[in-house]
Amino acid sequence: MDIITRIRKANFLGRGGANFSTAKKWEMFKNEKMDKKYIICNASEGEPDVFKDEYLIANFPEEIINGIKIALDFFSNSQAYIYLRKDLYLKFGLKLKKIIKKEKIKLFKETGGYLCGEETTLISSMEHQRREPKIKPPYPLQKGLKGKPTLINNVETFYYISKIAKQEYKKTRFYCISKDAKKQGVFELPIDWSVKKILQKTKNYPEYDFFVQVGGGACGKIVFGKELNKSVCGTGAIIVYNVKQDLIKLMQKWVNFYINENCGKCVPCREGFYRIREILNSKKIDWKLLKDILEVMKETSLCGLGTSAPTAFLSLMEMMKYR
Amino acid sequence: MPKIINIKINNKKIKAQEGDTILETAYKAGIEIPHLCFHPDTEVKANCRVCVVEIKGRKDLPTSCSTKIEEGMEIKTESSRVAKARKINLELIFSEHIEKCGTCPMNFNCKLLNYAKKYNLKITRFKDRKKNRKVYKFGNAVELDSSQCIDCRNCVDICEQQGVGFLKLKNKGHKIEVVPVDDGKHDCVYCGQCAVHCPVTAIQEQLNYNEIEKDLKNKKNKILVAQIAPSIRTSIGEMFNLPYGKIMTGQLISSLRALGFDYVFDVNFGADVTTIVEAEELAERLKNKNFVLPMFTSCCPAWVKFVEFYYPEFIPNLTTSRSPHIHLAGIIKTYWAKKIKVDPKKIVVVSIMPCTAKKYESSRKELWLNNRPLVDSVLTTRELGYLLHKHKIDLTKIKPTKSDNPLGEHSGAGAIYGASGGVMESALRTAMFLLNKEKLKSINFKQIRGQQGIKKAEVKVGNRNLKLAVSNGLGNAKKILEELKQNPREYDYVEIMACPGGCIGGGGQPIPTTPLQRIKRAESLYQIDKKKKIREAHKNQEAKKAMSWLKKDKKLASQILHTKYHKKNKPEGFKIL
Ligand code: SF4
Ligand code: SF4
Ligand code: SF4
Ligand code: SF4
Ligand code: FES
Numbered sequence: 031m032d033i034i035t036r037i038r039k040a041n042f043l044g045r046g047g048a049n050f051s052t053a054k055k056w057e058m059f060k061n062e063k064m065d066k067k068y069i070i071c072n073a074s075e076g077e078p079d080v081f082k083d084e085y086l087i088a089n090f091p092e093e094i095i096n097g098i099k100i101a102l103d104f105f106s107n108s109q110a111y112i113y114l115r116k117d118l119y120l121k122f123g124l125k126l127k128k129i130i131k132k133e134k135i136k137l138f139k140e141t142g143g144y145l146c147g148e149e150t151t152l153i154s155s156m157e158h159q160r161r162e163p164k165i166k167p168p169y170p171l172q173k174g175l176k177g178k179p180t181l182i183n184n185v186e187t188f189y190y191i192s193k194i195a196k197q198e199y200k201k202t203r204f205y206c207i208s209k210d211a212k213k214q215g216v217f218e219l220p221i222d223w224s225v226k227k228i229l230q231k232t233k234n235y236p237e238y239d240f241f242v243q244v245g246g247g248a249c250g251k252i253v254f255g256k257e258l259n260k261s262v263c264g265t266g267a268i269i270v271y272n273v274k275q276d277l278i279k280l281m282q283k284w285v286n287f288y289i290n291e292n293c294g295k296c297v298p299c300r301e302g303f304y305r306i307r308e309i310l311n312s313k314k315i316d317w318k319l320l321k322d323i324l325e326v327m328k329e330t331s332l333c334g335l336g337t338s339a340p341t342a343f344l345s346l347m348e349m350m351k352y353r
Numbered sequence: 354m355p356k357i358i359n360i361k362i363n364n365k366k367i368k369a370q371e372g373d374t375i376l377e378t379a380y381k382a383g384i385e386i387p388h389l390c391f392h393p394d395t396e397v398k399a400n401c402r403v404c405v406v407e408i409k410g411r412k413d414l415p416t417s418c419s420t421k422i423e424e425g426m427e428i429k430t431e432s433s434r435v436a437k438a439r440k441i442n443l444e445l446i447f448s449e450h451i452e453k454c455g456t457c458p459m460n461f462n463c464k465l466l467n468y469a470k471k472y473n474l475k476i477t478r479f480k481d482r483k484k485n486r487k488v489y490k491f492g493n494a495v496e497l498d499s500s501q502c503i504d505c506r507n508c509v510d511i512c513e514q515q516g517v518g519f520l521k522l523k524n525k526g527h528k529i530e531v532v533p534v535d536d537g538k539h540d541c542v543y544c545g546q547c548a549v550h551c552p553v554t555a556i557q558e559q560l561n562y563n564e565i566e567k568d569l570k571n572k573k574n575k576i577l578v579a580q581i582a583p584s585i586r587t588s589i590g591e592m593f594n595l596p597y598g599k600i601m602t603g604q605l606i607s608s609l610r611a612l613g614f615d616y617v618f619d620v621n622f623g624a625d626v627t628t629i630v631e632a633e634e635l636a637e638r639l640k641n642k643n644f645v646l647p648m649f650t651s652c653c654p655a656w657v658k659f660v661e662f663y664y665p666e667f668i669p670n671l672t673t674s675r676s677p678h679i680h681l682a683g684i685i686k687t688y689w690a691k692k693i694k695v696d697p698k699k700i701v702v703v704s705i706m707p708c709t710a711k712k713y714e715s716s717r718k719e720l721w722l723n724n725r726p727l728v729d730s731v732l733t734t735r736e737l738g739y740l741l742h743k744h745k746i747d748l749t750k751i752k753p754t755k756s757d758n759p760l761g762e763h764s765g766a767g768a769i770y771g772a773s774g775g776v777m778e779s780a781l782r783t784a785m786f787l788l789n790k791e792k793l794k795s796i797n798f799k800q801i802r803g804q805q806g807i808k809k810a811e812v813k814v815g816n817r818n819l820k821l822a823v824s825n826g827l828g829n830a831k832k833i834l835e836e837l838k839q840n841p842r843e844y845d846y847v848e849i850m851a852c853p854g855g856c857i858g859g860g861g862q863p864i865p866t867t868p869l870q871r872i873k874r875a876e877s878l879y880q881i882d883k884k885k886k887i888r889e890a891h892k893n894q895e896a897k898k899a900m901s902w903l904k905k906d907k908k909l910a911s912q913i914l915h916t917k918y919h920k921k922n923k924p925e926g927f928k929i930l
Contacts, residue, residue, distance in 0.1 A: 160522065161525075162525075165397065165398075165399050165419050289526060289527070290526065291526075292525070292526050293525050293526065294504070294524070294525045294526040294527060294528070294529035295398075295400050296399070296400045296401075296402055297400065297401055297402050297403075297442050297445050297446055297503075297504075298402050298441075298442055298445065300504070300526060300527050300529070301445035301446070301448065301449065301479075301527065302445065303526075303527070304482065304527040305445065305448070305479055308479075308480075322437070322441055323441060323445075325437075325438075326437070326438045326441040326442060328413075329405075329412075329413050329414045329434070329438055330402045330405050330413070330414050330416075330438050330442060331402070332399060332400065332402070332416075337413065
């Protein structure tokens with residue numbers, strides 16, 4: 031059985047946040063005819079309160095590199111890179127290099143910020159162009175780094191590729207629990223557990239009134255009450271907040287993050303965040319306008335940053351209606 | 354043959370061409386989708402997000418400029434979701450653009466204001482956020498008002514395509530800004546392609562209409578003379594919603610008189626003079642082995658500056674001939690002034706040009722006479738269109754008149770100067786006559802007509818094959834120069850125009866200027882040529898008369914007909930306001 035078949039049988043979805051079938055992605059990559067192909071392990075995690083990649087690199091570097099090697103062996107004429115967030119590069123670069131030895135894997139120190147996690151931006155940054163997303167299609171799978179087909183998977187995905195190859199995959203994933211939780215940390219648990227169960231089993235279920243943000247650190251959805259019975263999607267982040275948290279301040283925190291991280295290419299995101307900050311800082315918040323801007327940003331932004339960022343705001347505003 | 358596929362736009366069944374985008378398909382079907390950052394001359398950037406549409410089965414609202422059609426697609430261009438998104442995005446865009454409508458030459462035909470009306474925008478919904486941004490002046494020709502910029506990047510892309518790269522992006526997020534490059538290696542050549550591609554006139558010509566309005570109001574002792582460039586007669590109509598390429602020579606002349614000009618001359622006359630001077634020089638260079646070849650045309654001031662700054666080693670290749678409006682102005686202020694017995698100092702010559710670089714050209718001291726400029730002011734097609742609207746002169750209704758004599762007559766050769774290949778074709782008609790002294794079988798040089806960026810041809814002159822290259826757009830000029838660096842004798846005669854398609858696509862032309870508009874404008878110029886009784890410059894008797902008058906005084910003749918070029922060691926750069 032080849033690796034793609036194994037991945038397919040495992041029903042494995044990529045752990046980068048987009049929930050795309052990894053088998054399908056690899057199949058498409060395999061079918062691209064080209065003399066040279068690139069494989070990139072994306073370790074540029076950059077949202078506040080999310081530290082899963084770091085944990086994996088610190089604890090399982092061999093497994094991750096083995097996953098990359100499997101890809102290298104499987105795709106002919108390929109060359110691999112690990113695209114590392116700057117601080118991770120400084121912390122773990124040497125260690126990784128030692129494990130890599132002479133394999134065709136190179137480390138690339140990230141030069142930009144959060145947006146470099148977006149695939150086309152990641153490539154632009156590796157090519158020393160402006161760190162901005164490009165219009166898709168063409169997708170990196172077809173035309174990526176140096177114009178060649180490029181497969182980008184995140185750290186956790188490569189970790190599990192290794193596990194799948196060794197037939198050790200038990201349908202788990204890594205959850206990163208943070209903020210007002212008692213026992214913050216990264217936990218490997220079944221993929222189908224609900225948020226509630228995860229919190230309970232990790233002894234993180236709060237005694238106080240709370241809500242959580244799941245899926246991402248700034249773009250994750252706000253979840254409370256019954257919805258805690260659903261499983262976690264996206265990047266596996268679970269951020270626990272005490273209800274006493276100042277909600278406007280929370281939104282301001284997100285907006286300050288995005289205002290620094292957005293590239294400025296498209297109108298709804300560039301201008302949208304500027305206005306959202308203005309609205310949130312004003313004495314009387316114009317909720318209707320805020321919602322309008324967020325909805326348009328979600329529907330019309332050019333890249334994933336702009337289309338996913340509104341989720342957190344809109345779901346928080348939804349919650350505020352109930353409370 | 355491209356495949357035809359079936360789609361629906363706004364419930365209307367449409368047979369569309371595979372590979373087209375939704376925006377293109379809609380346009381062909383007569384459905385207008387609002388858009389700002391899209392321009393057929395640049396790569397699709399999809400950053401304004403105004404052209405969004407709703408597609409059945411898709412959750413987001415994709416941009417029609419970047420989305421290709423697919424079989425069975427059902428598209429809505431004005432659904433309530435689309436309208437809401439478009440409205441907000443436009444209002445956000447308005448918050449970047451400080452309205453200076455009062456003095457803006459596009460205010461009679463402004464895309465933004467039209468959209469504001471159509472979507473009932475609250476244009477002041479958000480506070481202007483770019484109030485403190487700077488204004489950058491490039492020479493006396495072009496300026497970038499950063500407080501009006503909507504960050505669409507058209508100008509940056511176009512300047513890059515021009516091979517100049519004078520504009521760049523600074524910062525990111527909402528702090529992003531288009532700024533001129535200040536590295537000592539780049540310099541603006543004033544072609545104005547950035548301006549004609551800016552959807553909101555944030556980058557535009559430096560306006561001169563004000564001074565002219567003043568002169569026209571208060572003439573004192575002045576004689577006000579307007580001279581019209583070859584190409585603007587087929588483009589000015591667009592500013593009055595006439596079909597692309599409509600020939601408006603007579604109406605244009607009348608409307609200038611209506612504005613208050615005392616005389617109106619036709620630069621086509623000047624083009625005939627230029628042709629004769631240039632053809633004579635070409636003949637000389639071909640006959641005399643010591644002269645530098647290939648010879649380059651020099652009537653495009655942006656091209657001249659491009660050579661002087663980026664490729665000074667090619668300065669000896671530029672013909673010493675001045676350009677048509679400088680020739681005509683020189684003749685007006687000498688020959689004609691004498692004829693009508695007025696002091697040339699009283700004559701104010703205003704050129705109406707498709708061009709921003711001509712503003713710079715007229716300020717070049719090499720082209721002055723007795724320490725005074727020959728052309729006192731240059732207005733772009735846009736500026737003139739604006740003045741006509743402002744003074745309620747309806748170009749479409751005014752009765753046509755002829756340009757003034759004796760400097761009004763011109764040949765067909767003069768008429769085609771505005772189209773890429775036209776200058777060379779005109780010069781060839783006359784050079785062939787000079788070199789062969791025989792009647793030409795055909796005076797049409799079709800190989801060098803058309804909109805391609807680079808055209809190459811060979812023509813037989815006597816017993817020699819003349820190798821020709823014609824290019825438009827400075828990016829293409831660069832390719833020819835690089836070729837010549839490798840092989841200096843690759844060509845004998847080279848025509849370069851800085852703007853795509855030549856002056857019909859000039860930096861001062863109506864906005865927008867698209868490939869289709871350029872084709873139509875050029876076609877009309879060739880129509881004018883075809884209908885002319887005389888089609889060779891050397892048959893223009895008045896031009897010859899003026900020239901022989903000049904030639905009686907050798908120094909004067911050389912002052913009025915020829916010029917010099919100078920290597921530019923340092924960039925002229927920009928001034929910050
Ligand atoms: S959505 Fe934001 S980050 Fe993405 S292209 Fe637009 S401005 Fe840049
Ligand atoms: S005028 Fe021409 S050279 Fe100057 S900035 Fe504009 S496009 Fe570039
Ligand atoms: S100056 Fe005009 S063309 Fe350039 S980015 Fe700004 S709005 Fe676009
Ligand atoms: S091509 Fe014509 S319009 Fe363009 S810069 Fe040259 S002279 Fe001016
Ligand atoms: S015209 Fe399509 S996004 Fe600007």
